[in-house]
Amino acid sequence: MSDPLSSALVLFSGGQDSATCLAWALERYDRVETIGFDYGQRHAVELACRPRFLSALRAALPAWDARLGEDHVVDASVLKSLGQTAMTHDVEIRMTDAGLPNTFVPGRNLLFLTLAGALAVRRGIGVLVGGMCETDYSGYPDCRLETIRAQQETLRLGLGADIRIETPLMYLDKAATWQRARELGGDVLVGLILEETHTCYLGERGERHAWGYGCGTCPACELRAAGWQRWQDAA
Numbered sequence: 001m002s003d004p005l006s007s008a009l010v011l012f013s014g015g016q017d018s019a020t021c022l023a024w025a026l027e028r029y030d031r032v033e034t035i036g037f038d039y040g041q042r043h044a045v046e047l048a049c050r051p052r053f054l055s056a057l058r059a060a061l062p063a064w065d066a067r068l069g070e071d072h073v074v075d076a077s078v079l080k081s082l083g084q085t086a087m088t089h090d091v092e093i094r095m096t097d098a099g100l101p102n103t104f105v106p107g108r109n110l111l112f113l114t115l116a117g118a119l120a121v122r123r124g125i126g127v128l129v130g131g132m133c134e135t136d137y138s139g140y141p142d143c144r145l146e147t148i149r150a151q152q153e154t155l156r157l158g159l160g161a162d163i164r165i166e167t168p169l170m171y172l173d174k175a176a177t178w179q180r181a182r183e184l185g186g187d188v189l190v191g192l193i194l195e196e197t198h199t200c201y202l203g204e205r206g207e208r209h210a211w212g213y214g215c216g217t218c219p220a221c222e223l224r225a226a227g228w229q230r231w232q233d234a235a
């Protein structure tokens with residue numbers, strides 16, 4: 001059996017960050033599998049982008065195609081039953097009394113990492129890769145390095161396996177994430193991310209902007225658009 005630490009399971013949502021993480025993993029590991037979660041997202045657009053991005057990636061970059069293994073979609077819809085958030089219910093995006101935007105889904109990343117860890121053990125995979133990032137987001141507590149480190153320790157103890165969690169975007173802003181994508185997969189990868197990934201909270205895919213598809217005004221679109229612009233200005 002091959003060394004579990006030579007293979008990775010990427011938490012791939014269908015968005016810009018996790019697509020960049022997937023490329024990062026394909027550069028480093030012999031075998032890479034992907035996992036996505038159906039958690040009753042308000043808009044299924046992101047989930048629909050996943051298989052399209054994966055097949056476009058396979059077609060455009062044969063060296064990565066050879067390493068890219070199975071894609072797994074796991075039902076995590078139990079999250080929706082815990083209460084309303086702007087990600088799972090049709091409510092306006094706003095700040096909550098706790099000082100977090102209501103796009104924060106309590107427990108989401110903790111659950112995702114637990115499910116990914118459990119699947120990784122069954123698949124003989126030792127490394128989980130996620131796009132969690134402290135830089136751009138609104139202080140989501142489950143995106144902080146401290147949380148990720150603690151979760152890694154929990155998985156190692158609770159699964160009895162040498163599980164590592166890698167978060168290659170932790171301290172990158174969105175401009176640097178575009179740059180990282182170019183370094184990893186050139187303009188081909190940047191083009192795939194523009195065309196085939198989805199970040200917009202509102203699920204809009206009508207208009208193609210310079211930075212990709214989206215409503216252009218929700219917090220996720222604003223971040224993506226501003227990061228693209230800063231990257232273009234720096235080039």
Ligand code: ZN
Pocket residue numbers: 199200201202203204214215216217218219220221222
């Ligand atoms: Zn949007």
